[in-house]
Amino acid sequence: MRRTITLLSLLTFAAPVAGVAQQAAGSQAAVLVTGASSGIGRKIAEALAARGTFVYAGARKAEDIAELSKIKNMQGVRLDVTVPADVAAAVETVRKGGRGLYGVVNNAGIAIVGPLVEHDEKEMRSIFEVNTLGPWRITKAFSPMLIASKGRVVTISSISGILSGPFLGAYSMSKHAIEAFSDALGAEMAGLGVRSSLIEPGNYRSDIGRNTMAQVDVALARAKGTPFEPAMRNMQVAMGRYDSYPEPDSVASAAVHALFDPNPRARYMVVPAAGQAAVTIRKAVEELVQLNAGHQFTVERDSLVKLLDAALARVK
Ligand SMILES: NC(=O)c1ccc[n+]([C@@H]2O[C@H](COP(=O)([O-])OP(=O)(O)OC[C@H]3O[C@@H](n4cnc5c(N)ncnc54)[C@H](OP(=O)(O)O)[C@@H]3O)[C@@H](O)[C@H]2O)c1
Incomplete structure (x- = not known):
């Protein structure tokens, strides 16, 4: 009977040997960035290529792939993260590249806007396909190479992975899910x-x-x-503001840190304004307090403060 090579068998038998082989080759580190055609993904791809990392830059349109391929240390790769055939072809391209794969930046993402009770099934599925299943699909497909290189997975979530406000509920759901993905992946892959x-x-x-x-x-x-119309008009204005926000250079710097620092952090909140940090931290604290309230195992205030001090000490 033909032996199926599962991820588990790779973990058990191949990882240490392949890891050493990868290091011995001393080749230029290679990183795949999904959704590299614009915005944050483009910035991350450019920052990596500029520091000498070889970038497989995922994009969907032929003109974007051609443009990305003109950049030094970069190869545009056709990659729609919802299309298994694209993912398989990208794995083959990277394998043929002969550099192995040190890192994946799961960046490709979309937003949808609207009251949760008004979204249709197709919209809801589309955002989860890209934002949640996309990173899982890509990480799974490249996991043998990442294990071989003892590499890194960097996932672009959002402060909406912590916050959940009106009319961006579906987006927040998809980003909350990806927070769980990254934490579980980190725990599974730590060894x-x-x-x-x-x-x-x-x-x-x-x-x-x-x-x-x-x-x-x-x-x-x-x-x-409907009663939602005025708020939706405000959302339309808000979505039109993205051109006026700061360039995401500091997001790219965080991605470089997560990929190459000896001590990558589990989370990097990167915001251009104090108010965005404040609202996110307040939400995290309020959630902690809500979790702790009104049951027989409530932790007293002093113990909560001790827990906070211990957590602060761990991230220093
Ligand atoms: N900008 C922000 O303020 C902000 C804040 C928090 C989080 N984020 C996150 O940052 C990431 C990048 O977003 P962005 O703001 O830079 O937006 P963007 O400029 O619209 O870039 C999104 C990228 O994802 C790609 N993409 C969309 N659907 C895809 C699919 N099915 N397969 C592969 N690629 C796909 C797009 O490719 P095409 O060009 O082919 O459409 C584009 O390259 C997203 O995960 C987003 O949620 C952004």
Whole structure:
């Protein structure tokens, strides 16, 4: 009977040997960035290539792939993270590249806007396909190479992975899920030398507002004459603001740290304004307090403070 090579058998038998082989080759480290055509992914791809990392830059449109391939240390790769055939072909391209794969940056993402009770099934599935299953699909496909290189997985979440506000509920759901993905992955892979980090950006300049506009128009038309219409008009204005936000250079710096620092952090909140940090931290603290309240195992205030001190000491 033909032996199926499962991830588990690779973990058990191949990882240490392949890891040593990868280091011995001393080749230029290679990193795959998904959604590298614009915005945050483009910045990360450019920052990596500029520091001498070889970048497999995932994109969907032929013109983007061609443009990315013109950049030194970069090869554009056709990669829609929802299409298994694209993912398999990308694995083959990277394998043929002969550099192995040191890191994956799960960046590709979309937004949808609207009241949760108004979204249709197709919209809900589309955001989870890209934002949640996309990173899982990519990480799974490249995991043998990442294990072989004792590499890194960096996943671009959002402060919406902590926050959950009106009319961005579906987006927040998809980003909350990816927070769980990265934590579980990090715990599963720790013994194999693979580290997993999250980046939680605030509002930065990108094409996300423009790319969401067609869906916003549909959602607004659907909300016409309902109590949601005024709020949806505000959301339309908010999504139009992404061109005016700061460039995401500090998000790219965090990705470089997560990929190459000897001590990558589990989470990097990167925001351009104090208010975005404050609202996110307040939400995390409020959630802690809500969890702790009103049951027989409530932790007293002094013990909570001790827990906080211990957690603070661990991240220093
Ligand atoms: N900008 C912000 O303020 C902000 C804040 C927090 C988190 N984020 C996150 O940052 C990531 C990048 O977003 P961005 O703001 O830079 O937006 P963006 O400029 O719209 O970039 C999104 C990228 O994802 C790609 N993409 C979309 N669907 C895809 C699919 N099915 N397969 C592969 N690639 C796909 C897009 O490719 P095409 O060009 O082919 O459409 C594009 O390259 C997302 O995960 C987003 O949630 C952004």
